Amino acid sequence: MFTGIIEAVGNIESRNQEQGEWRFKISTGNLDMGDVVVGASIAVNGCCLTVVDKLTSAFFADVSNETMRCTALGTLKIGSAVNLEKAMLATGRFGGHIVSGHVDGVGNLIEIEPEGQSLRMTFKAPSNLSKYVAAKGSICVDGTSLTVNEVKEDLFTVNVIPHTQVETVSSAYKVGHSVNLEVDIIARYLERMTENMEDQSHEITKNYLADKGFS
Numbered sequence: 001m002f003t004g005i006i007e008a009v010g011n012i013e014s015r016n017q018e019q020g021e022w023r024f025k026i027s028t029g030n031l032d033m034g035d036v037v038v039g040a041s042i043a044v045n046g047c048c049l050t051v052v053d054k055l056t057s058a059f060f061a062d063v064s065n066e067t068m069r070c071t072a073l074g075t076l077k078i079g080s081a082v083n084l085e086k087a088m089l090a091t092g093r094f095g096g097h098i099v100s101g102h103v104d105g106v107g108n109l110i111e112i113e114p115e116g117q118s119l120r121m122t123f124k125a126p127s128n129l130s131k132y133v134a135a136k137g138s139i140c141v142d143g144t145s146l147t148v149n150e151v152k153e154d155l156f157t158v159n160v161i162p163h164t165q166v167e168t169v170s171s172a173y174k175v176g177h178s179v180n181l182e183v184d185i186i187a188r189y190l191e192r193m194t195e196n197m198e199d200q201s202h203e204i205t206k207n208y209l210a211d212k213g214f215s
Contacts, residue, residue, distance in 0.1 A: 004096030004145025046143030048101025096145025097138040132183035140182035
């Protein structure tokens, strides 16, 4: 489990196919690797990867062909900067929102506009994900927890503040850039709860949510 608060920016040092799948070597920048062991999870641009080998300032991770197809990891080249976050401890604090590290789809940046010192970015989400994106809700973009400003059909906008521009890869984004998207997991559960509401004549009330363990 992750929070969407990026801990460091690393780089892709190598990416090679081994026995039909991919092995990435990722330099870790300022990420503290002291408590990372083989088998630990690190989110790379929001994609949860398992550490299969570890160096002082880098780690190796295996990436399946399925992951390459379903995320934007396949667009990364040697030297590409990536957001890094270690899996949170049970005693940690949620600074962003609940992030699983399971990418739901790939979005595209279609517009960047300066807004004060921030950057207002508009992304296009895959049509099957747009229903999960809500104004003032949370979304994970390349592993970064961001607040949605506005939603219009399959487009959504976020503001990237100067601190986030410095601490993540977002400052390098250009129009057309592909990003990993993970929608708020709570929206997924709410959808599951309400899938058959019409047939069962349920209404979303305080009592209904309490019965389902949400309050």
